[in-house]
Amino acid sequence: MELVLSAGIGVLTASGVWLLFRPRTYQVIIGLSLLSYAVNLFIFGMGRLRVDAPPVLEPGGVGGLLTHTDPIPQALVLTAIVIGFAMTALFLVVLLASRGFTGTDHVDGRE
Amino acid sequence: MNWLHHLIILPILLPIITAAALIPVDERNRTLKGVIAFTSTVVVFIISLLLMRMAASSGEGETGASVYLLGNWPAPFGIVLVLDRLSALMLVLTGVLAMATQVFSMAKWHRAGYHFHSLFQLMLAGLNGAFLTGDLFNLFVFFEMMLAASYGLLLHGSGPMRVKAGLHYIAVNLAASSLFLIGVSLIYGATGTLNMADLAMRITTIGPESRMLMEAGAALLGIAFLVKAGMWPLGFWLPATYSAATPPVAAIFAILTKVGVYILLRLSMLLFGSDAGASLGFGQSVLLYGGLLTIGFGAIGVLASQAMGRLAGYCVLVSSGTLMAAIGLGNGAVIGGALFYLVSSTLTICAFFLLIELVERARDAGADVLAVTMEAYGDVDENEDEKEGGVAVPGTMAVLGLCFCTCAILLSGLPPLSGFLAKFAMLHGVFNPGSFGGDAPVSGAEWTYTALLILSGLAAMIAMNRVGIRTFWTSIEGTIPRVFLIEITPVLLLLATCVFLSFQAGPAMRYMDATAKSLGEPQNYIGRVMSAPRAGPAGGE
Numbered sequence: 001m002e003l004v005l006s007a008g009i010g011v012l013t014a015s016g017v018w019l020l021f022r023p024r025t026y027q028v029i030i031g032l033s034l035l036s037y038a039v040n041l042f043i044f045g046m047g048r049l050r051v052d053a054p055p056v057l058e059p060g061g062v063g064g065l066l067t068h069t070d071p072i073p074q075a076l077v078l079t080a081i082v083i084g085f086a087m088t089a090l091f092l093v094v095l096l097a098s099r100g101f102t103g104t105d106h107v108d109g110r111e
Numbered sequence: 112m113n114w115l116h117h118l119i120i121l122p123i124l125l126p127i128i129t130a131a132a133l134i135p136v137d138e139r140n141r142t143l144k145g146v147i148a149f150t151s152t153v154v155v156f157i158i159s160l161l162l163m164r165m166a167a168s169s170g171e172g173e174t175g176a177s178v179y180l181l182g183n184w185p186a187p188f189g190i191v192l193v194l195d196r197l198s199a200l201m202l203v204l205t206g207v208l209a210m211a212t213q214v215f216s217m218a219k220w221h222r223a224g225y226h227f228h229s230l231f232q233l234m235l236a237g238l239n240g241a242f243l244t245g246d247l248f249n250l251f252v253f254f255e256m257m258l259a260a261s262y263g264l265l266l267h268g269s270g271p272m273r274v275k276a277g278l279h280y281i282a283v284n285l286a287a288s289s290l291f292l293i294g295v296s297l298i299y300g301a302t303g304t305l306n307m308a309d310l311a312m313r314i315t316t317i318g319p320e321s322r323m324l325m326e327a328g329a330a331l332l333g334i335a336f337l338v339k340a341g342m343w344p345l346g347f348w349l350p351a352t353y354s355a356a357t358p359p360v361a362a363i364f365a366i367l368t369k370v371g372v373y374i375l376l377r378l379s380m381l382l383f384g385s386d387a388g389a390s391l392g393f394g395q396s397v398l399l400y401g402g403l404l405t406i407g408f409g410a411i412g413v414l415a416s417q418a419m420g421r422l423a424g425y426c427v428l429v430s431s432g433t434l435m436a437a438i439g440l441g442n443g444a445v446i447g448g449a450l451f452y453l454v455s456s457t458l459t460i461c462a463f464f465l466l467i468e469l470v471e472r473a474r475d476a477g478a479d480v481l482a483v484t485m486e487a488y489g490d491v492d493e494n495e496d497e498k499e500g501g502v503a504v505p506g507t508m509a510v511l512g513l514c515f516c517t518c519a520i521l522l523s524g525l526p527p528l529s530g531f532l533a534k535f536a537m538l539h540g541v542f543n544p545g546s547f548g549g550d551a552p553v554s555g556a557e558w559t560y561t562a563l564l565i566l567s568g569l570a571a572m573i574a575m576n577r578v579g580i581r582t583f584w585t586s587i588e589g590t591i592p593r594v595f596l597i598e599i600t601p602v603l604l605l606l607a608t609c610v611f612l613s614f615q616a617g618p619a620m621r622y623m624d625a626t627a628k629s630l631g632e633p634q635n636y637i638g639r640v641m642s643a644p645r646a647g648p649a650g651g652e
Contacts (some may be wrong), residue, residue: 020282020286025278028282032282032285032286035285035286035289036285036289038289039289039292039293042292042293042296043292043293043296046296046297046299046300070303072299072305073296073299073300076248076295076296076299079248079251079252080251080292083252083255083288086259087255087259087281087285087288090259090262090281091278091281091282091285094262094266094274094277094278094281095278097266097269097274098271098274098275098278101270101271101274101275102271102275107278107279107282108275109271109275
């Protein structure tokens with residue numbers, strides 16, 4: 001499980017950073033999105049991983065605190081997702097405005 | 112726990128409420144919107160002054176930090192707002208800048224796009240929140256709020272230049288925000304807390320493996336703030352962005368770099384200050400050498416820029432480089448002077464950004480390109496401009512010129528104004544650490560700092576002289592700019608504040624030194640936060 005998660009974060013980050021350095025605005029926005037997914041998974045992972053554990057309730061009673069992972073990073077990740085989503089939407093608008101002004105999708109506005 | 116205590120939340124709440132209230136108001140009633148927003152800013156400013164008095168008066172020997180428990184949860188579990196001398200100082204500074212730029216924008220710039228005043232208020236809420244919060248993740252939220260509003264403000268007025276600058280600015284800041292989140296979550300993973308005071312306590316006791324993760328997290332967090340503050344290899348976006356923004360926006364952006372500096376100062380003193388144990392002084396050398404490089408880069412940029420907007424952008428870099436290096440020196444006596452410098456340089460740069468627009472109205476668009484060609488080929492058309500007859504320097508130009516001179520004196524740090532006093536106070540601190548550092552000899556880095564501080568002043572002087580001569584002496588034939596009273600008053604008031612600071616340097620420096628002293632003793636801050644009493648009937652249980 002740890003291996004899958006860390007490989008996932010690594011691949012997402014690497015692709016995100018590579019795309020971020022590309023000259024096309026569309027590549028940059030995809031890069032930023034991938035980067036923010038990687039960051040969200042990373043925050044999630046900071047609450048530690050636990051498999052084969054019951055969810056909140058156990059059969060016949062309330063689950064103990066010891067069987068849960070730390071819930072705070074999961075709360076943080078929600079905030080981070082919302083903010084990241086809003087920023088991506090904003091960036092998309094700026095990207096379209098830039099395309100409208102310059103007629104090209106190069107990040108510097110000229111080839 | 113009296114009603115005054117609840118004032119702490121108002122610098123955040125009031126701008127948010129005003130921003131929301133302004134959105135449904137029709138855009139045609141811009142003046143009404145402006146007046147409402149300005150009233151709210153003035154109220155926040157008065158509250159900030161009250162808070163400053165509260166922070167400064169509560170005991171001489173203590174930090175005087177007042178803690179506000181949001182949702183009335185006890186300290187390490189709930190989010191806290193902490194008001195101490197430093198945050199009160201930043202609140203007041205923000206208030207002064209906000210009032211000045213808002214008045215300036217009401218002359219014509221707020222007509223350049225939609226929802227200027229709402230965005231402005233939201234940015235103020237983010238700024239005030241970032242200065243007040245005592246929780247790392249809450250800091251992220253306020254930081255993002257401030258940035259989101261600043262994206263909108265940067266794009267205010269639109270046009271290809273601003274959209275291009277905005278594209279770069281947003282991309283850089285989104286990447287920095289990712290680093291911020293990674294840093295915060297690493298710190299949380301290693302220490303199990305996000306409360307700054309709690310974090311400062313736990314740092315002394317964590318094991319070596321966790322310490323490594325925590326320091327990696329702190330370093331990533333630091334990079335996010337250094338991008339914001341514009342440290343040398345991370346600050347290339349800054350001059351282009353600031354010179355592309357509309358003048359009132361660029362002027363209020365002068366405080367945005369100081370947010371980065373503020374958080375670096377706060378966290379490095381709190382987490383890696385005198386009680387930090389194994390992590391003592393973590394990252395200080397990065398701040399010191401990065402700051403020195405930034406001053407050097409900024410000074411070269413100041414000398415190289417032709418357009419005034421870029422010149423001001425590089426002045427921002429010099430200012431934040433000076434502050435970063437001052438934090439990196441880790442000497443409490445320098446920090447006191449650096450805080451004075453922070454206030455003085457921010458006010459000056461804000462006034463300068465506003466002034467640039469007024470001055471440049473007199474020049475035609477190609478003037479900067481012409482200036483470059485003239486530098487290269489000599490003044491070819493020197494005699495062509497005399498046909499209109501010599502016009503005496505008109506009143507407008509005299510006032511603008513006077514403001515420009517004051518800006519030049521303040522930026523380059525010449526006596527007698529506050530720019531000089533601030534640099535003097537910092538250098539005095541370098542050579543006389545006094546009670547803060549004992550009698551250690553002056554190190555090579557400190558000599559470099561001294562030299563760079565003086566040389567950057569010289570660079571600013573040369574550049575300002577050159578621009579001033581080109582603008583005020585050789586271009587009288589240009590149209591006399593139409594400057595409204597509402598536009599020149601904020602500039603005059605900002606500069607008057609600097610002059611006032613120069614006359615009242617004694618009390619101001621005492622406040623700054625007390626701030627530096629309280630920052631050097633984080634245990635007071637930590638004690639206040641951790642023992643903050645809960646309010647209301649629940650607190651009595």
